Amino acid sequence: MLYSQIPAHEKRAAFRARLATGELIRMPGAFNPLSARLIERKGFDGVYISGAVLSADLGLPDIGLTTLSEVADRSAQITRMTDLPALVDADTGFGEPMNVARTVQTLEDAGVAGLHIEDQVNPKRCGHLDGKQVVDESTALKRIRAAADARRDPNLLIMARTDIRAIDGLEAAIDRAKALVDAGADAIFPEALVDLAEFEAVRRAVDVPILANMTEFGKSELFTVDRLRDAGVNIVIWPVSLLRLAMGAAERGLDQLLETGSLEPKLGEMQHRAELYDLIDYEGYNTFDTSVFNFEIKR
Numbered sequence: 443m444l445y446s447q448i449p450a451h452e453k454r455a456a457f458r459a460r461l462a463t464g465e466l467i468r469m470p471g472a473f474n475p476l477s478a479r480l481i482e483r484k485g486f487d488g489v490y491i492s493g494a495v496l497s498a499d500l501g502l503p504d505i506g507l508t509t510l511s512e513v514a515d516r517s518a519q520i521t522r523m524t525d526l527p528a529l530v531d532a533d534t535g536f537g538e539p540m541n542v543a544r545t546v547q548t549l550e551d552a553g554v555a556g557l558h559i560e561d562q563v564n565p566k567r568c569g570h571l572d573g574k575q576v577v578d579e580s581t582a583l584k585r586i587r588a589a590a591d592a593r594r595d596p597n598l599l600i601m602a603r604t605d606i607r608a609i610d611g612l613e614a615a616i617d618r619a620k621a622l623v624d625a626g627a628d629a630i631f632p633e634a635l636v637d638l639a640e641f642e643a644v645r646r647a648v649d650v651p652i653l654a655n656m657t658e659f660g661k662s663e664l665f666t667v668d669r670l671r672d673a674g675v676n677i678v679i680w681p682v683s684l685l686r687l688a689m690g691a692a693e694r695g696l697d698q699l700l701e702t703g704s705l706e707p708k709l710g711e712m713q714h715r716a717e718l719y720d721l722i723d724y725e726g727y728n729t730f731d732t733s734v735f736n737f738e739i740k741r
Contacts, residue, residue, distance in 0.1 A: 556599030590626030
């Protein structure tokens, strides 16, 4: 009940150990703390905290409008609710190298197991949209050096995301990935690769874990976990998928309500009250207060 009993430093150590095995780590995106608990309940390996999802949740486009405090607050809400390691999108680090350093320590305090910092210019945009721009290599490397130097827990994973593939091509992405690793990146997030051959090329080029972003409606084909594993990918995220599923269901439910005035036809698609109460461990709170859980839930 209440929050995870596993300290953040233990989650980070376990995350690092799992990465070291070379196994593929599956990290669906959580759009709130409850969805993070559901991800854990279903048996996934970690939780991803998407900047695009946080922006959308606030009714904003993903163009760098969210703040460090908003990202840190949501990260803390999610990490304390699950035993799984969490990887968070730290955008461009929220400023210059000193700001990047503060970002790392703030997100470390929020309990994340890792974070990624990208090489886009501000204002940034979704990695699967056209018209992106990236900073020069010197600036990108300074961000990663600042991030690596700022962490206090050596197990905090510093991942470098590069968006240069969509601008200058695959070879430029590989060159930058190598430079980012030399600058201190523990893992590489090559954004918007188009096919498995490109993932395999990045895999051959660097000796750190690489991440695949399986976001829907983007530039990458939606490969299965098995195909990504065979290509040498170490982490796969589905950053916006749960939000898209939830919002799609919500829209259909509202349409039903407008059309018929009742949601009874949708009951079979809803999470039952009993399932919700089980997920939030309503009964567990009875340990502290017997007046809390003193009822029977009927299905």
